[in-house]
Each structure stands twice: as structure tokens, then as C-alpha cells.
Amino acid sequence: MPETTHQHLHNFQEANKDKGRLLICCPDQPGIVGAVSNFLFQNGANIMESSQYTTDAYEGTFFLRIEFDCPGLQGKEEEMKSKFRAVAENFNMKWDIKFVYELRRTAIFVSKQLHCLRELLWEWHSGELVTDIALVVSNHEDARELVESFGIPFHHIPANKDIRKEAEAKQLELLEEYNVDQIVLARYMQILTPDFVAAYPSRIINIHHSFLPAFVGANPYGRAYERGVKLIGATSHYVTNDLDEGPIIEQDIMRVDHRDHAEDMKKIGRKVERSVLARGVKWDLEDRILVHKNKTIVFN
Amino acid sequence: MPETTHQHLHNFQEANKDKGRLLICCPDQPGIVGAVSNFLFQNGANIMESSQYTTDAYEGTFFLRIEFDCPGLQGKEEEMKSKFRAVAENFNMKWDIKFVYELRRTAIFVSKQLHCLRELLWEWHSGELVTDIALVVSNHEDARELVESFGIPFHHIPANKDIRKEAEAKQLELLEEYNVDQIVLARYMQILTPDFVAAYPSRIINIHHSFLPAFVGANPYGRAYERGVKLIGATSHYVTNDLDEGPIIEQDIMRVDHRDHAEDMKKIGRKVERSVLARGVKWDLEDRILVHKNKTIVFN
């Protein structure tokens, strides 16, 4: 890891040494916000940012994200969680408390196209994406030089549909060895098996090079060209077992016109892909995304 | 027609009484531009605006749109066309000359939702859309008051899938009676038969309430909500016999988020629909769109 990045991460941890995030999902009913904010107040935590959403008042599902500041939080993580359990049970909550200073460990998977990887590395390098990039895995050698220039381990694991199982076995081993929390598929052109996906539920982010659900599957730019669309787009989403059908995190588009052939669309598309993926990863790292059924609630 | 609109149209015709537009599509080969510009020069026409596009140099198709100024053009329309025929034959051109001061006559079809109709009427009223709006046809009465307040004939022709043939027969009769050049479907929720479409080839513009090819068919906002997309869009296109598969003219999108239910998306979508349709109609009226295979070349 470059010295400046190391410094960024260290500064971030210092600046956030008292910061936590409380994430809640439960059936809606009156009194949730009061109970939660009382709990925080009684435990010396001040609410810095709070976002909530209810699918349907009284009958729906309630979602809450609170960012709080709690002097002396470090060392009290388990105590905090254990105390909250009582509140959570009252309201039948699914919940988690994240400690902002505990950096998550990310693996990036990539194939031959490097624009998304590059964007992630630079955003990380300049302090925009706060995570430990534990390693980069690729089925090709193209990314090695770039990755290693950032002092990040690079692992080449050949992969294609004939050796999917073996490749994934090696990948899973590496992910465990490096203690990885989540995976970003930065234009990794291989399909993952249900077993692999099941090992990281809602913890694999992919970039698809179209505005889904248009052009699900292979060669979206070629098909966009054939159809004569005037917009091309990109979609970042969590990976599920249905190809390109997982919960959508973020989408964006750029204009094309009749002069743009499929190759031009690819080039233009790269600019959208990299920003749409980087935004999705950033929100994920900031715990701004709650997954509910096949959709995302994004508190940004 | 309101007095101000009448004045707008009259002023437009005066200001453009020497203006013509030459539209060409032919196999690419050297010398086309030279031949065409010499023809114009020799006939006293000055090129005001010129746009060209070639699908593939030497082997592809060549498209040209020229807007020219030719003092004394009125009265010489047939002469101009007849003289150009020789040039056209040399290069095996499909071509047309449009005379800007000859207003085209437009019919608008609408059902119960009036936002697109309203936008078209106001843009027309303020001089943005230059055409004679010959009549408005609807399968409901909702639009009558609005349409008649602009002094435009309104015709209620009940229509549904059981009486499609009869309805279209009446519509075609009206279109002939009103001497209509082209049709805009401003959220007209009925499917047209192949016979109807064949009577107005590349002369029917529709607005589809999604960014095609996503959500072809019915209820796009409901399906967009189900899928959890973060963008909704609209597409204006020429109507062909394949539902929502005609050549795309223009598309645009707006952002939505997890708080937007299908009903909200509909409301947000209206803003995109009306602007995407109005832009498409404007470009069409300005002869900026050439249709080639199932795509459009838009010289804007």
C-alpha cells in the first residue's frame, strides 16, 4: 500500500474513532425511533445523521440508518451490541452495528478491461473509498503491473466455464486466507456459481454494462448499437444467482448518436461504468445500502 | 387556432419564404457533396446548414441534409425538383426537397392522459413546433375542452381491441378529410393495425413510457418499480408493426429512488415523456431525421 494511502486510512480511522453506524430493518410500528434514540442517548452516543424509510405506514417494513458519535466507543463494541439486543427484540429487528474505524477488507476481481479497476484504485488512493484492498484476483495477467504498483497482492487464477469449480475453489481459499469481507467485480467477465455467491450474500457488487433491465446478458453494447438506442448506461448491483437480476444499487447513462458504432459505445460506456461502480462501492462501504427483497434502499 | 399562433405561423412562413431542405440517402462514393453543392450554386441557392453522415466510408450509405436559401423559391418548387432529378440519378439517390414555408398538417391522437398533448399544444402555441395541427382524435372525451380552447377540431372515436377495425376506418377517413401529413401518438393507448401503420410509413411518432428496450409493452412503470431501477425514462420512436420496436428518435431519463412507488414514477415519468416527445416531433418537423433500416440518423 502506498504511503499516502496508508496515511489517508490512518487519518480516517483517527477521525472516526468514536463513530458507529446502526442499521435496522423491522416491521413498522409506533415508537421505534424513540426507543432507538433513547438507547443511544443513554449510552452516551450523539446522533450525527439519521435516515429512515417505511415501505408502507403501519403495515410495512421500517428501515433505519443512524450514524452516531460515542466518545470511548473503542473497546465497548461488544457491550454496545449486547445492550442493544433487548431493544432489538422488542421490535423484532434485523440489525447491525458497524464501527466506522474498523476497515472492511475488499477483494477486487477483474479480467482484461482495467478502467473500472483503475477508477477504484485511484479513488481509494485519494481517500474517497475507505477500505483495505486485500488483493486483486484476475483470470488474466493484464492488471498485474497496475495492481502491484499500488503495493496490492495480485493473484492470477485462470478461469473459464470449463474450469469454473476449480477456479472458484482457489478463489475461495484466497478470500479466506486474506480474510476478505466483500468482493467487487470490476468487469470480471466470468459467471459465478450459486455456491460462490452463497458464500458472500449481498457482499458481491458487480458492474453491468447496460442500464438494466435492458440488455441483460452478453454483449450489451453490440445489442444497443443494433437497436439504435440514444442512451447507453451502466448498472451496479449486488450479485445473486440470477444473472444480472440482483438488487440494483446505482445506474447512470450517457448520450450516444447515430455516428457511434458498438466500439464507440464501449469507449463512452467505460466512463459510465467506472463512475457507477465507484459510487455503488462507496455507498456500500459507508453502510448506506439496505437490501430488501430484490431491491435496495440507498440512504445517500 | 388562436390569433397569436396564427401570427407565429404566418411570421415563420414569411421569414422562411426562400428556404428549402434537401434530404439525400445513397450509396457512398466520391463527388456527391461537390455535385450537390454545384447544383445548388447554379440554381441560386446558398447553403445555410449542412450535415452528412456515412455509415461506412466507400462501402456504406451516405446521408445528407442541406438547408438552403434560394431567393424566389416559391413558384419554382417543381422546376427545382425536376432539375435535381438528373443529379439524383447519377448517384442513385433516394431524395426529397422540402419547402420550409409549406407547413405540414399534423393529427394528434390521445387517450385520457393529457400531459403530452398539453406540452405539444403549448410548444405549438409559443412557436416552438411549426405545423398546422389539423385535428385531435381521442377514444375518450377528456381532451375535448383543452383542444377546443385552442380552436382545434376534436373528434371522439371510441376505440378498443374489439372495435379496432371500425375505429381505424373512421380515423383514416378523418385523416383524409383533414388532409393530414403525419400523426403523433401523445399517449394514445391503443395498438394500431398493420394496415393503419402502412398508410403512414415513418410518419407516425409514438411516445413509449420507458427507456426502450427496457419494459417493452404494457405497464412499464409498474414493472420498473418491481425491478427496483434507479432511473426511469421515455422513448419517442416511429411506429412500425412491431410493438415498441420502431426506429428510436430520442430518449431521456430521470432519477427515482426507493421511496418512489409506481404511482410516483408515473408522475415523474410524465415530465420525461412530454419533453422527449416534444423534441422528437420538433426534429421531425424540421426534417432532421432520416430513417435507415430500423434506426434514425438525427441531424440536430
Next chain:
Amino acid sequence: MPETTHQHLHNFQEANKDKGRLLICCPDQPGIVGAVSNFLFQNGANIMESSQYTTDAYEGTFFLRIEFDCPGLQGKEEEMKSKFRAVAENFNMKWDIKFVYELRRTAIFVSKQLHCLRELLWEWHSGELVTDIALVVSNHEDARELVESFGIPFHHIPANKDIRKEAEAKQLELLEEYNVDQIVLARYMQILTPDFVAAYPSRIINIHHSFLPAFVGANPYGRAYERGVKLIGATSHYVTNDLDEGPIIEQDIMRVDHRDHAEDMKKIGRKVERSVLARGVKWDLEDRILVHKNKTIVFN
């Protein structure tokens, strides 16, 4: 008022007969959210939507907007406010409770250009802007027909810099007579005096036809053309005594290019102006905007 609009407003009031909004601004300190949510819980109110923002943790200013549902709210308005006073005093709050079913009364001021007025009337007509439009005031007659076609009183009060005082005296009289809560300047091209502005603090919204602070003052499109900008924009803002210097609510832009003369920019600009103004007014009517110093906090 048209029957459909009347129906929209009535339906809205019915659907929101238990809805209130609590708006708070106070020095930040721990415990605010807890105190407020306990108050609501104890008074039978369920929090439907909640947004907060703190300029600077611990030392800054805290802003809160809560939308709540409280069965039987009607008739208990004063009781609710009176009970909340104790909480408010504890935290030194500036605050208000709005009752969603109490429609605010709006006056629209306009001159000769009608596109913004038209947008507001149509958005109101279709149920997007929920307010009583009490009257429209203009220094010209151009808008009369449009306004009266919606059954809204129209008052022509000649105005120019020589008769400013007299004109404003008449306007203020009318505003009082019609019991107006707030004013929208929908391209009203007259400057208001400090006395007039003082009578409606943070309750006059203006649309300026540039992306402020570029092109403050007169003729922004002409100056944009001279400068050769590639974007033109519009800004909706609250009116203060400094011309075009009030708190900005919303801004947006559209692209122009070298072919667009000042007149073209005006036409393109109209599309931005009307949507930027309509969004600003909508957020204001939904109590989503808090003004702090010379800026806005917009909870949308």
C-alpha cells in the same frame, strides 16, 4: 377552480387528515431526537419520514423535519403545539408544526412571459402542487385569459419603477384581502422594495433565468451568449433585499452550443426555468426547505 382540481385538493386533504410536519432548528446537543420522538410517541403520533442535518457536530446547528401521522389530529392543533412548547424550550428551538390538510394560499405574480405560470397552473391542476392559488397578479393583461380559464381571480396592476410604491400598496392590499400565505414570482420582471419583501420573509420564491451567481441582474441570456457559455441554467430562490442574492433553493442547466443565439437560449432556457421553479415551489409547499443564514437546507 376547475372541478378536477377541486377534487384533487379535497382528496388530498382527506388522505392527509391525520398528517403533520414538525420543523426544528436549534443548537446541536445530544438527546434532541430522543426527546422529540418520545413527545410524538406519547401523543399518539407515528413518525412517517424523518430528516436531520447538523452543520457541525456538538457546536453546530441542528435541523429536523419529521412527517408524522396522528389519528384525530384535527381539532387538536393548538393542544399539540402547546404541549410541544415545553420540549422546545429545553433545547432552545425555533420550531413550527404544520398541518398537512391546511392548504396554504398562494399568489402568483407574472409579467408577459407565461411559461412558468403555465407550468405552475398545470402542475397544480394535475395534483402535483398542493395549494390554494388565491389569485394571479400581473402588470400586463397577457395572462388574464389563461388564468381565468382555471377559474382563478386575475388582477392587473400596472407597475414600473416610477410607480413602484403605488403598485405595491395595491398588491399588498390584495394579498391581505385574499389572505395569502406566500408569493411565487413566475417571471415577474419588477424589482420589489424592501418593505414589500419584509412583509413576506422567506415566503417569496423567485425564478432567476441563469445559474446564479453567474449573470446576476438583467438580460442573462444576452450576456451568456456574449460570453460563449456551453450551459445555460436557472435558479429558484427566496427573495431578499439583495437582488438575486437570496437563499438558493434549486438550480438546473441545459446544454447550448455555438449555433444558439440569445433568442435560442431564451427558448431553451424556458424549459429549465419552468421545471426549476416548479420543483422549488413543490418542496416549499411540502415544508422541505429550511432557511439558515443565506442558504437552504432542502430535505428532499
Next chain:
Amino acid sequence: MPETTHQHLHNFQEANKDKGRLLICCPDQPGIVGAVSNFLFQNGANIMESSQYTTDAYEGTFFLRIEFDCPGLQGKEEEMKSKFRAVAENFNMKWDIKFVYELRRTAIFVSKQLHCLRELLWEWHSGELVTDIALVVSNHEDARELVESFGIPFHHIPANKDIRKEAEAKQLELLEEYNVDQIVLARYMQILTPDFVAAYPSRIINIHHSFLPAFVGANPYGRAYERGVKLIGATSHYVTNDLDEGPIIEQDIMRVDHRDHAEDMKKIGRKVERSVLARGVKWDLEDRILVHKNKTIVFN
């Protein structure tokens, strides 16, 4: 230069070995397009792309950009130019013929912020920006590692307002030594003297970190924050002697809200700056920009 970049550039030159671009500016009159296209036809050149613009028909200035394909162009450059001189004199043209396979040599100036430099290097590396990057000049050492990793010479020339003359003397010497055609200021935070600017007229592109003419001068993000704008932007422009007043090439914006402090705006702004600069440089390298008075005609 990395091997892949070298390959990109070589491939580009091969693919464009017969390609030229003709750029014309002259008083408008009938017959220009005809004369030019005849000249090209008679010299065996086929028009691939043609764009024209007239400020004002008959009385205004006429601009033309033609991209042509002329087998055997290499070696005939001077002959082509010399033959065209006669046509040019007839119409009193300012003109140039560019040969696409002759790569221009670019110098990049940078200070401590590297995001724009990085974007340019990567777009160049991936074949989007076609030029020889001759050297990078900086008044700091921060960029050295990045620049040298691409095999590009890096020169550190300390600069500040007290040693401007000496610094510029060294810079001009280097620019001559490296045979530089044009300069890109990729967030180079020093003001250039009139003498320096005069040495590269319309050949220095700068990125300004605001949507000009808003926030001319220093610290635009700080001032944007103070003013409470809802959009921040960036502007790429040619450098003239009036600070931030040169002809605008391209502008774009991104949304910010009340939560974004000046530091956040800086981060968000980086994304706009780098894309707005990269687009400007790309269009310049493709000879798509004609400068006229203090504006640009951009044929893109």
C-alpha cells in the same frame, strides 16, 4: 512511453495514413462548399465528415471543417496545401490542412493536484487521446512518480509569483527543446504572463474549477459553498491574457446539497474537472474547435 500506448499510436497512424482535415473560416458567400468539394474531388479526396456553421447568412462568417480520405496523401502534403491556396484566395479564407497521421506534441503542466493529469494519462494510454505527450512540467515533485511510470519526461521547475519570469524562461526553453505544439494546464495553479500566452495563441487549454463566469479567480469551491449553490461545475477554455476569460470549450456540472462543505465540493468537483478537461483536449486534438473572437465553434 508504455508499449501498449506506442502500439495504439502506431495503429492510429496506420489507420489514418490517408486522412486529412481541412479547416476554413471566411466571410460567407454562395459557392464556398461547392468550390471546396470540387477541389477535394479533383484531388482524389473523399469527404468523410463535414460540418459547417455561419454566424449570419450572407453577412456573417462561415466556418467549415472537413475530414477527408485521400489515398496516397503522405508525401503530398505541401502539394495539397499549395494547390488549395488558389481556392482560399478567391474566398479570402483563413485556413489550414491538418494531416491526421502527424501526431501533435503536447506538454502538460500540473501542480500538486493530480486528478486531471491522471485522467489525461489514462485516456492517452487507452487510446482515447491521440498525441505525443512530450513532457510534463510541474512546480512541485508530486507528479514525478506517476509521470515517469508512463515513461514520460518530468521536469520540476519551481514557480511562484516572485520568480514567474525566470520560471517561464526555463519552461519556454524546454517547450522549444521538446518541440511542443500545445500545452494543457491540468490544474497548474500559476498565472501565466502575456508573453508566455502570446507564444502559444489558442494553443493552451486550461481547466477552471467552476462553471464560468461564476466564480472567476481563486477558491471557487469555497465561494460556491458560501453562496449555497446547488450545482458545481468546471470549464475548459483556451488561455488568453484575461484570467478565466478565454474562449470556453466545454462545461459540465454536478449536483451538491446542503450537506456538502467546501471540501466535499472539491472532491465532487474533481470528477467534473477531469472529464471536462479530457473532452476539451480530445476535441482540440481532433481539430474540432475553431476559435472566433472570444468564442469557440465546436464541431462534435
